[in-house]
Amino acid sequence: MIYFIYSVKKGEIMNVGSIIKYYRTKNGLTQSQLAEGICSISHLSKTESNAYSPHESTIKALLLKMGVQLNKEMDKHKQLERTIGQFIDCSLHYDLETMRRIYKQLERENDYIQSTDLVNQYELYKFRFYIYDYNLTKAEQQKKLLERMKASFLAPELWVHQFFQSLYFSMVGDNIKSFEFLNKMDIGIQSIPQKFEGEFYYQKARMLVLADRYELSAHFAELAVQSFQLHHNYIRLLHAQMLLAINYTRRNLLVQAESLYEVLIRNTHLTNQTALHNQTLYNYTELLRMKHAHGEALVILQSLKEAVERDTYFYKAVLTSLLESMMETGQDPSIHIEELKAISTKPEEEFFRIYANYFEKRNFSQPDLMTYCEDIMFQFFRNNGYIKETRNVAAELARHYSKQQQWEKAYFYQSFWNENGGELN
Template structure:
């Protein structure tokens, strides 16, 4: 506990000058050094200064220990993905905000507030907190610097800039020894998540397996489910369908038993990708239709489910005109451009093939490349390659066929 900061907090709160507080106890210069924590006074001096303001030292020590424990629980909830408890603790801590600012707990508190805002997808507060932490970072210890960089990776991921997020993660590889061991799983998980979005599935699987082991070691069961979902996605995209199906079986059961409804829905959604690869379009369609009824409308996940539902309907030869119109209607804003592009794509599939291919080449491919959608870029490139082979336009067919190989699965 920084006694000097606490003394300054109560002096300011009581609207006392340094002269008024120091009188009869110590010199003004002595008090100034105490308040700046440049000098550690005798306990009797601390007691006298606090008592003059009606504050007892032993109660302050107890208060500090209580807040330290609460902030520790706030951090643990972050690591174990207990968002509901985090929200409750956040409200409690905010009532003590001014006091916390006067203690050495402030760095951790402000760092994990940033994490909380990212979890809560509160873009405005996350942006404000990011700016505040930039001003504070000169006071960070080595582990706090590492955590700050890591949270910035999470921030850019939330903002949709996966390239920048991965850059932050790559810069942290050598500093993993600076953080508590129980934090390693979070790092490995985030690295695996960014790599799967970059279509680098083998490396992503490596980090997902490390995350699984770390979460198992620390009995972090909810985050373990997250890491296993990533592994199942990796297995699916590497065509390890038996391993993927076995893992999805476990995940569907465990997310249901632990009443993790959001994770259960996400598991089912990703499972349909495996079903489509196995040509089980009917089963995929059934799951996606059930999800569409359960998921809250006009959320990002609802739009993702609707897009996959459209894909399954088209593959199954079903009339999807109503669903196309719905996706168009709910994806008109600029932040929904990804879904709007897919709505137009599905609509154009009902018309001429040349018009559809022109749309893929002129609109879809540039958008996916610019925004780092690797998997989608590869899918469109494959579709264009097949089209130009049929047209016997070999140069264009070859360009799109070798597109992914030349880029190594990543944008240059």
């Protein structure tokens, strides 16, 4: 059992035993040296392990021996609690710049925080910060740390931990695992803190879009929009609205999608959300290509290519879409094909290498293009959960085999497009 001490002001608590241990270690004192003249060593040991709550006069004497005043310590604890609260609020409102600033501030107090009752929330939201910041190495390390800590989590903290794991697996591309976590959490929806509902609905909608389950995705995206509006969370509202726009596009509701994109492009610009503005423009080009406005899409993608940081996943995605638009408008894509190859050499970048090879074969009308689509692209996309891409290749193969009057194969790929593309297997 962990004991807390109450300060002079009613209701303020602090895990005092760990604080005493922190300052004793910091001052290079043994338990014997600190306890001398104040209490027994066993008494101090039980206090430091939070197994015993000593008299307030004993606590003051122990802290004073190390030059620490209890009231000032309470003030410091309150300030850290407020700062961690701000860190959490920034994560909920997608204020990454402020999160980065507060993170640096909190890291300077890391050793002290480890000795307080604030440590669980601090470590949980560091995990969220690393995911937001797309820091794969630190996110993986934090995931392992939280696994060791989870026995000490309260019920709400366990829920948050599960939710952040869903976000982590989504970040590393394991969408099936991410979806499994979300489905488990659906059962406990009533226990979700109200301010977290929008985040949960948004992530659910996002994963359903990736699974091509658009009607259900729209349901959760609309719930996310309502929640973010209720809590005046305007940046996350833009994210949820973008999911709806993507959803409308892929359901061929182009008028609704275009109307929403018009609002999003304006509002992401006005709020200086540069990254989100670029993502909005990128997704808008999908709608333009569906309308066969390839020239307009080309202009936007060329602008994005110049604006986006080169060594990123998003840059490769922009370059891939740019190649498609160049092919459709009769532009020579050779230089960009070579660039995509050159920046997609890592094992985890096979998706982009496959597309680079596809565009190269398509550009030079190579006779093995359809064989490549069938044996390489279709199999890779299908085996790795790229549902939208799998369906697109299936549609291309269905058209090819229909022209060849190979009806059995044409029927297989057409059936895959019609029936099998929209569910996670």
